[in-house]
Amino acid sequence: MATMKSLWTAGAGNVEVLDVERPVPGPKDALVRIRACGICGTDVSFLHMGGMPARAHLGGELVPVPLGHEPAGEIVEVGAEVTGLKTGDRVVVDPTDHPSGLIGCGGRYGAMSEYLLIENAEMGKNLATLPDTVPFAVAALNEPMAVARHAVNRSEAKPTDKVVVFGAGPIGLGAAIWLKLRGVEHVVVADVIPARLEKALAVGADAVIDSAREDVTARLTDLHGQAANALGQPRPGTDIYIDAAGAPAVFDTVVTNAKWHAKLVMVAVQKKGSEIDLGGMLRSELTLVASQGYPTEIFEVTPELAEHQERFAKLISHRVPFSDVERAYELALTPGAAEKVVVAFDE
Structure with missing residues (x-):
């Protein structure tokens, strides 16, 4: 069984890097190697709580969850039935449109992981490509x-x-x-x-x-x-x-x-x-x-993010390697210590 490293909540104020099974894409899926992932205020909320309420008894017992819903990466595997996407494509992800639940927000998968499975991968629906001139850290700003x-x-x-x-x-x-x-x-x-x-x-x-x-x-x-x-x-x-x-x-x-x-x-x-x-x-x-979320905007912004990347890059206050991801979350948890923290998987 191939494994990968994935970040999960580990009680109030704590995170833990776990070795978990690396997903295997089915015929309609794509596997993305994560190259950068932003930390959101939602992640911080999960850490303050120490997890998420279990679906079976909301408001009761808290369960650990995989974190991360602001990813950018490159496709490393595509299922036989996937069209319009290929290995090597640089992509951003809509974390909301997945059968196994919201990515990084209580679903089965979190994007603060070495690999992310995109179920029923479809260009323009839950994935969008962007040119290789856009740094992955900037691409990770697509969701916010x-x-x-x-x-x-x-x-x-x-x-x-x-x-x-x-x-x-x-x-x-x-x-x-x-x-x-x-x-x-x-x-x-x-x-x-x-x-x-x-x-x-x-x-x-x-x-x-x-x-x-x-x-x-x-x-x-x-x-x-x-x-x-x-x-x-x-x-x-x-x-x-x-x-x-x-x-x-x-x-x-x-x-x-x-x-x-x-x-x-x-x-x-x-x-x-x-x-x-x-x-x-x-x-x-x-x-x-x-104003809640992004009903139509998730990929509406992608080409303009690429076009104006130098302006958007100024929003990033800290780039932290995944090998030091605990420090990245410490920064995010400390009021006033950072504006936007992006975790890089290639540093």
Whole structure:
């Protein structure tokens, strides 16, 4: 039996590299050698919990799970019935479309492994190819950038809109990039970590706000002009707010500042509930739009990721070899220690 190394949860705050059976592709499957895989906030959530609730009794016993759902790699085997894909193709993966469950999110397989089985492999459905000019570490950003792209698509931002993104993590910065590539005239990024704000300017944001030290209302008014809510009360002229931070303070800030017919797109996972000021929403007729995953965007972003790879590469703060993968997860678990950690399997 051929084996491979695979990363699994091992109790609260811990991971473990296991030797597991290397999958064998069937006639409709493809086997991908993983070359890079990003670490997501979802992975960190699993580590905080120490695993995932077993399907048979959700909310009860936690079971270990294989991690990783942001992979890039190359095909090393294809089944006899697979068409449009061949050995040697460099690919990114949709982790959601697999009979054995979500890759790295409770399914049978995780992408933080030396090899990943793609069941019912189909070009454009659960795999997409990309040119060999794209580094695997950048290609591993495909999945989170699809999340960011969906938020921007949900915003329906027009070139004349003035937008602020709260949260300069990978999703927030990705949203800022997509907004600028969409032609949006003025994009502001707000965060509490100065280094992240510097990164926001580097990837194309027009301005930044240090919300821990600056008056957000005054800065937005200065940047976007003055407007009003439905009662004529003065408000910044910001058209669209994107919450990529998930902190209750962001929601409160938006409601306080929203002008008449402003829009809030919520893409961050809310870490704990916020008391919603419904009266404030009413006074601005604020539209709240939720953005979850990437219904159509997972491979929509792939060619543009390749075209603008140098800009997207700036999102990666740490590249860590798989031989030191435990350290990679320590970085991801430490608040403020890293922005985007990508694990490389060829270093």
